[in-house]
Amino acid sequence: MPHRLPLFPLGTVLFPGAALPLHVFEERYRRLVADVLQTPEGEPRVFGVVGIELGHEVGPGSAHRIAAVGCTAEVRTARRRADGRYDLVVEGGTRFRVDRRDDPDADTPFIRADTTPLPDEVGPGAEDYAERVRRRFGVYRERLRRVGVPAEPPEELPADPLPLSYAVSAAMVVDQADQQDLLEADHAAARLELAAGLLRRENRVLASLPVLPAGRFLRHEVNLN
Numbered sequence: 001m002p003h004r005l006p007l008f009p010l011g012t013v014l015f016p017g018a019a020l021p022l023h024v025f026e027e028r029y030r031r032l033v034a035d036v037l038q039t040p041e042g043e044p045r046v047f048g049v050v051g052i053e054l055g056h057e058v059g060p061g062s063a064h065r066i067a068a069v070g071c072t073a074e075v076r077t078a079r080r081r082a083d084g085r086y087d088l089v090v091e092g093g094t095r096f097r098v099d100r101r102d103d104p105d106a107d108t109p110f111i112r113a114d115t116t117p118l119p120d121e122v123g124p125g126a127e128d129y130a131e132r133v134r135r136r137f138g139v140y141r142e143r144l145r146r147v148g149v150p151a152e153p154p155e156e157l158p159a160d161p162l163p164l165s166y167a168v169s170a171a172m173v174v175d176q177a178d179q180q181d182l183l184e185a186d187h188a189a190a191r192l193e194l195a196a197g198l199l200r201r202e203n204r205v206l207a208s209l210p211v212l213p214a215g216r217f218l219r220h221e222v223n224l225n
Contacts, residue, residue: 005048005072006032007101007111012223013179014049014071014092016120017163018170022223024086028109033086037078045075048096048115051180066111069118069184071095092166095120095183123189126161133192136199137168143206149173165191174198 008029014020024033032047039045050070073090080086096115104110134157141155154171158164169182169191178198185191 003096003115003117005046005096005113005115006035007048007050007066007070007098007113008032008073009050009052009066009111010223011052011176013051013067013176013183014073014090015166015170015179015183016071016092016094017166018092019076020049020073020090020092020223022086022088022090024088028104030084030086031108032110033075033078033088036075044093045078046072046093048098048113049073049090049092050098051176051183053180066098066101067180068098069095069180070098070115071183092170094118120162121187122161123187126165126187126189126192129189129192129196130161130164132196133164133168133199136196136203137171139203140172140199140206143203144173147206147209161192162188164188165195168192168195168199172198172202174202 008022012020024030036045036047048070049072051067052065053067054065072093074093075088076091077089078086079088095118097118099114099116101111101113102108137157154167158167165182165185165188169179172178172195182191182194182198185194
């Protein structure tokens with residue numbers, strides 16, 4: 001069933017089940033958060049996170065082009081600062097496709113869009129790919145630690161292929177385009193197959209470089225809008 005969502009474009013990708021800290025300071029996104037926090041008690045406080053494919057997160061001309069697939073973000077904690085900024089922690093919920101978007105105007109300074117939830121299916125061969133991913137991710141985690149990369153891959157991974165596919169996708173420190181491909185994969189098997197290939201590539205990079213270029217794998221703790 002189509003669903004209308006306010007959209008928050010970001011220079012990162014949110015995956016179902018993943019936590020994302022946000023520091024919201026731009027006026028239009030303060031308005032978005034304020035609207036979402038007015039949701040009646042007992043109902044989920046939700047907006048959509050979409051990746052920016054062209055443009056910037058803030059300022060004039062930001063978010064010229066956004067991804068066609070995003071993920072709902074449910075507010076878990078929210079703190080409003082004295083100057084009107086917000087500190088949020090959101091959790092990824094359901095993938096969606098953007099069907100039609102309304103550009104910002106004077107009354108609504110952020111994007112609203114008609115969206116369609118995307119199904120989450122396991123797909124054929126998921127267990128085989130899952131075993132490959134678990135093995136390669138273990139190597140990846142240890143090599144990240146060895147080179148001192150500022151990331152915290154999880155020690156424990158979900159057993160089922162679908163949540164595993166999202167957990168690994170969220171944990172890998174890869175480019176946004178790779179993250180978006182993982183999010184858009186048709187099912188868990190396809191996502192795990194892609195993740196296995198990315199892990200093989202990243203493991204080779206980590207094995208060949210004793211000291212990584214500054215910023216290559218830098219992951220910020222808090223996303224700034």
